[in-house]
Amino acid sequence: MKLIGSLASPYVRKVRVVLAEKKLDYQIQLENVWGPDTGIHLVNPLGKVPCLVMEDGYVMYDSRVIAEYLDTLTPVCKLLPPNGRERADVKNWEALADGVIDAGVVVRLERTQRPPELQSAPFIDRHLLKVTRGLASLSDRLGDSPWCTGTHYSLADVAVGCALGWFDLRFPEIDWRTPHPNLARLHDKLHERASFRDTVPQA
Missing domain, CATH: 1.20.1050.10 (Glutathione S-transferase Yfyf (Class Pi); Chain A, domain 2)
Incomplete structure (x- = not known):
């Protein structure tokens, strides 16, 4: 998986913390959405981070959606009750x-x-x-x-x-x-x- 985001964003940090707690491997691609050369719109039409790019190319965005999904990938450090x-x-x-x-x-x-x-x-x-x-x-x-x-x-x-x-x-x-x-x-x-x-x- 590849995480697109910045080191300042609290929403990106939330996903990074979840990835660490779940012990999931990923690569981070730094992106300044306010920079003149940003290409964030190519992966998220809303121009926001974080974006999580799956191995098959599927892109997931919004930290709440990503965090909820990541919690389902492994039973390590469950962060959400089942229902x-x-x-x-x-x-x-x-x-x-x-x-x-x-x-x-x-x-x-x-x-x-x-x-x-x-x-x-x-x-x-x-x-x-x-x-x-x-x-x-x-x-x-x-x-x-x-x-x-x-x-x-x-x-x-x-x-x-x-x-x-x-x-x-x-x-x-x-x-x-x-x-x-x-x-x-x-x-x-x-x-x-x-x-x-x-x-x-x-x-």
Whole structure:
């Protein structure tokens, strides 16, 4: 398998963590979707990463779809329950973590892709509020539990950990640790795992 993506993307990192946890072999092809010479549209018409290219040429995209598929390939380190409410709960955690990232990405694009005189402060504030509320919700849901879904490491933890790591990279001015020490503990515990240490996001 070949994974197309960047070392900064939290969505690509999520897939890389899953690949590491599942002990699956793959090659990574680095791609800057914002570069003038990007060819990402040739594999994903939406122009996004990650993309997972199978040995037969089939291309799968969207980190949530890819992660769910990878979890079916081997019983090693099962990250999703088989079905029912427990599975939906893990996917709900993942959707919330990805949604917090989505809001942050919008802010970053507004600040970096538009000239200062065209940037909208109310628009930025609206999406930063989504980030604040999303992080607070993740913290409230985690509570005092060792892992997002209780006692077991899952894709929920992977998604939350990748979100927190990305905010450290792109929004170092946002202090999420002080108001949410339980998220800080989870983040630190995740970085005891090789899958997280080996995929620290890089600009």
